[in-house]
Amino acid sequence: MANSPDSDTRTPPHVLWRGLSLLRGRRRLLAGALLTTLVISAGQLAGPKLKQIGIDDGIRAGDARLLGWVVVVALGVHLATVVAGYFQASLLNRIGQDAIHDLRLRLFDHLQAQSLDYYEREQPGQIISRILNDMDAINELLTSTVTALLADVVVLVGTSVILFRYHTGLALAIHFLIPLMFLLGWAFRTRVHATFMRARQTIAAVTARLHESVAGMRVIQGFAREHRSCEEFGQLLQEDRDANMAGATVFATLSPGVELINALGICIVFWYGGLLILRGELAIGVAVAFILYLNHLFDPVRRLSEMFATVQRAVVALERVFEVLDRKPTVTNAPGAVSIPPLRDGVEFRGVCFSYDGAREILRDVSFRAGFGETVALVGPTGAGKSTILKLLARFYDPQAGEILLDGRDLRSVTLESLRRQIGFVPQEPFLFAGSLRDNIRYGRPDAPDAEVERAARLAQAHDFIAALPEGYDTDVHERGVRLSGGQRQLIAFARALLVNPRILILDEATSSVDPFTEKRIQDALRVLLRDRIAFVIAHRLSTVVHADQILVVQDGGIAARGRHEELLYSCSLYRALYERRFQDTAEEEAVVA
């Protein structure tokens, strides 16, 4: 939210108001819940009054008929309260679940619209925590707090009115205890807020670490860091435990305080009320009603002051959620952006300069042109800026200076959807989603018929190994026992890209070496993949650079040299050094399979 123009939402009343607006569209359900709440509150208020009438006008006045009626009415009131309680619970549940469902979906949708910079900065676990953990507090606010507020106010005011009508002096004596209860609740609120904040942060840290550890398990095991990793996780769990324990301790100190004030109230009624009865100024039934009403007086006061804690907890959660919802993607469609037709001519970078943080320049004055049908290989030392060039081409970021043109059109003037639809992206470590191999291949074209999926797999040299699996294309990639090698995953990614048949292909070749047979397959598949489109490859294979129409040697964010393999071998010492260090290793492997 810090970046958001909507920054006034940071003040709690605004956040709260905005949070309550999540109930919009659920007015009927809410009205039903409030109505049932009123019925329950009325039932609570009627209980002691009925007992007083039963004692004074029934038992003491010797009126058995009235006593009978009072019992019948009391039963009716109980029944109504129970029925209303049932409807209240189910309505509140429905309201809460619906609101959380919608909010989670909005958050997820919004997350998908975020630009790459957001994901390169945020920890995945922290994002997940906002969608999962923060929702409980918001749910509580939207359901129980809203109705409890109404119920407590109704019961508090109703009880006060009834007590004052019974006996002003005795009512006044008891009402003196209300500020005490408020003070107790207030002190409680202040302490509980700090513990809630801590608990929220500790559970987010636990989620983030858990996510990171599961994702990085191979590295943890590879470096035999299990013990240390467990210790670190244990430390976070301990902090979470401590934060929750502190919260529980604060809660535990509340009940004795409440009981003490209650006991004081009962003593006042006994002593002062008893004196009034002795003097004949008060009926016994009224004194009993006073004692029964005490809870109705103190409970709402305590809950109302505690409610600040619930509200604050929800405000903290809402702030975290709205921060995501208010975050504008850094890369969006410009006003008037047009849909670009399929690329025909080529791609051009003109004097492109770029920095991720606005301070350190990563790309300086990058200019090159690539025509349709060409394969452009990017080579250069690590950190030189090769991936960054391709991230700009897919418009994950916008350059600070210069322009990137597709068929002579600035990237910023075309819609992101029409641009990305033309681009096929094959990362170094392809990501496979849960589901069958078939669904993974047709990821970019979910409606592709099976025959086309198979054709793409054949072209990508993936068909043979898929067909050899017991369940073939229906094999679930995340199922136990299914292990795809790095090379096989690459072939699946090739098939996925081929099925979409993108005009522009961006490929980050894997560096990991594979067995000679897979290597041969990858090379054959690559030849098909790179054909009939414009392809940009961060090249790690000799065969790729040798066949490339244009090699861009990237160094320190600039294009140090360009040309074909043989030309560069003679003209560029950096390329020659790279060739000797990197490509010659693969040259030996490639020779084995040639």
Ligand code: ATP
């Ligand atoms: P490699 O061959 O190792 O993948 P590369 O040539 O592709 O390297 P880039 O990934 O483009 O290099 O990175 C270029 C520079 O930009 C590096 O110094 C890197 O630290 C920096 N960089 C990359 N991504 C980010 C980011 N999201 N935020 C800030 N700096 C970044």
